[in-house]
Amino acid sequence: KAGVTQTPRYLIKTRGQQVTLSCSPISGHRSVSWYQQTPGQGLQFLFEYFSETQRNKGNFPGRFSGRQFSNSRSEMNVSTLELGDSALYLCASSPNTIRGNSYEQYFGPGTRLTVT
Amino acid sequence: DQQVKQNSPSLSVQEGRISILNCDYTNSMFDYFLWYKKYPAEGPTFLISISSIKDKNEDGRFTVFLNKSAKHLSLHIVPSQPGDSAVYFCAASAGSWSGTYKYIFGTGTRLKVLA
Numbered sequence: 422k423a424g425v426t427q428t429p430r431y432l433i434k435t436r437g438q439q440v441t442l443s444c445s446p447i448s449g450h451r452s453v454s455w456y457q458q459t460p461g462q463g464l465q466f467l468f469e470y471f472s473e474t475q476r477n478k479g480n481f482p483g484r485f486s487g488r489q490f491s492n493s494r495s496e497m498n499v500s501t502l503e504l505g506d507s508a509l510y511l512c513a514s515s516p517n518t519i520r521g522n523s524y525e526q527y528f529g530p531g532t533r534l535t536v537t
Numbered sequence: 538d539q540q541v542k543q544n545s546p547s548l549s550v551q552e553g554r555i556s557i558l559n560c561d562y563t564n565s566m567f568d569y570f571l572w573y574k575k576y577p578a579e580g581p582t583f584l585i586s587i588s589s590i591k592d593k594n595e596d597g598r599f600t601v602f603l604n605k606s607a608k609h610l611s612l613h614i615v616p617s618q619p620g621d622s623a624v625y626f627c628a629a630s631a632g633s634w635s636g637t638y639k640y641i642f643g644t645g646t647r648l649k650v651l652a
Contacts, residue, residue, distance in 0.1 A: 425580070454639075454640075456642070461644060462644060463541075463543075463626060463642045463643050463644035463645055464581070464626060464628075464640075464642035465642070466639055466640060466641065466642075469639060477639040479639070511580055511581070513580070513581075525583045525586075526583065526640070527580075527583070528573075528580030528581045528582070529580050530578065530579055530580050531580055
């Protein structure tokens, strides 16, 4: 089974631009979450989508948005980019089923966004 | 406000010895905890988890201990191997019974296992 894929892997944008990142979950997984990783801040939760609906949201400004398609693929958009948005953006998918007591998330390799 | 804290940014351990990674949390509503391992240029990989109704969970060389009164959890790796060298993140979730996935992650601890 193919893992979580994210495109592009690397991206350079300038301040004020917008960017769209894509995530394809593992086949059959319906839950997709997005995280931002910056040095010293760990992974910070952005939002989670399930069946095309945003189910959870972290504490990020409205410039960060996302959506999920009927095939569970998800996109994340950041508008009016700021220098502080430079980070590794990680996508994780989950089958949303309970196996034992486990709620496993499977992460993609991430998209490294650099804002100049 | 960092609800999940990993106060040791790095740890070095000799091969074959025990590695102990620590994590503290402040939110008493957290009821599910996970550990992830991350290699450079890869996404985090799930290692082991524990529900708040337990105080210990084992999986091979990995054991997670949960002390709810101290709001503290730890990951023990025995014996440590050079391939364990990576950054380890702990994560916590509240309301996991509902099946929603909103995890709060710590800032990570870089483990180096010396051969």
